Amino acid sequence: MLKSRTDRYGAIAVSIHWLSAILIFALLGSGFRAANAMDATKAGILRFHIPVAIIVLLLTAFRLVWWWRFDRKPLPVQGQPLWQERIARWVHVAFYIVIFGMVSSGVGMIILSGAGPTIFGSSGAALPNFADYPPRIPHGLGALLLIALLLFHAGAALYHQFIRGDGLLRRMWYGG
Numbered sequence: 220m221l222k223s224r225t226d227r228y229g230a231i232a233v234s235i236h237w238l239s240a241i242l243i244f245a246l247l248g249s250g251f252r253a254a255n256a257m258d259a260t261k262a263g264i265l266r267f268h269i270p271v272a273i274i275v276l277l278l279t280a281f282r283l284v285w286w287w288r289f290d291r292k293p294l295p296v297q298g299q300p301l302w303q304e305r306i307a308r309w310v311h312v313a314f315y316i317v318i319f320g321m322v323s324s325g326v327g328m329i330i331l332s333g334a335g336p337t338i339f340g341s342s343g344a345a346l347p348n349f350a351d352y353p354p355r356i357p358h359g360l361g362a363l364l365l366i367a368l369l370l371f372h373a374g375a376a377l378y379h380q381f382i383r384g385d386g387l388l389r390r391m392w393y394g395g
């Protein structure tokens with residue numbers, strides 16, 4: 220079942236969701252490591268960080284097109300208060316905004332600093348100090364906001380699964 224039903228997500232939405240989650244964890248890990256690394260290691264980490272970010276961007280764009288043109292979200296969980304439904308919707312929108320913001324600020328840092336050839340070439344030249352470029356500030360703040368959203372989002376899913384006992388996590392997995 221590739222498309223979603225009224226009571227659960229389809230295989231395409233489930234795959235995009237969990238693949239994005241894994242890649243975003245990898246981006247947070249590699250991003251903080253890059254920020255704290257010395258130049259030689261930093262370039263290597265960024266050769267991982269940047270392509271993974273581009274994959275997340277493409278997945279997110281594909282996810283938007285998928286929802287817009289091809290699939291419909293399942294109905295909200297039965298018996299959930301309207302305010303919780305609204306917050307959930309806002310958190311999902313915030314994820315899109317923060318992901319696009321992180322990619323734009325990341326690209327901004329690389330363009331303004333001219334670090335692309337140093338990172339992806341073999342010149343071995345010193346990397347710039349990214350803190351000298353304005354997009355570094357939203358990139359750092361966006362990372363913290365993303366972590367807060369992830370904690371809130373995962374906390375809400377666990378609340379549904381284990382406190383309300385409504386089996387919400389099953390909706391975001393294969394089968395059924």
Ligand code: HEM
Nearest residue numbers: 246247250251253254269272321322325326329349359362
């Ligand atoms: C969803 C996408 C992205 C996420 C979640 C992400 C995450 C992070 C995080 C958590 C940090 C460390 C922040 C800090 O210590 O305050 C970081 C640093 C960095 N990111 Fe990203 N990033 C993303 C996209 C990108 C893109 C597209 C680029 C470049 C084209 C990029 C380039 C960098 C660079 C150069 C640093 C190191 C800054 C430094 O050394 O101070 N990032 N990223």
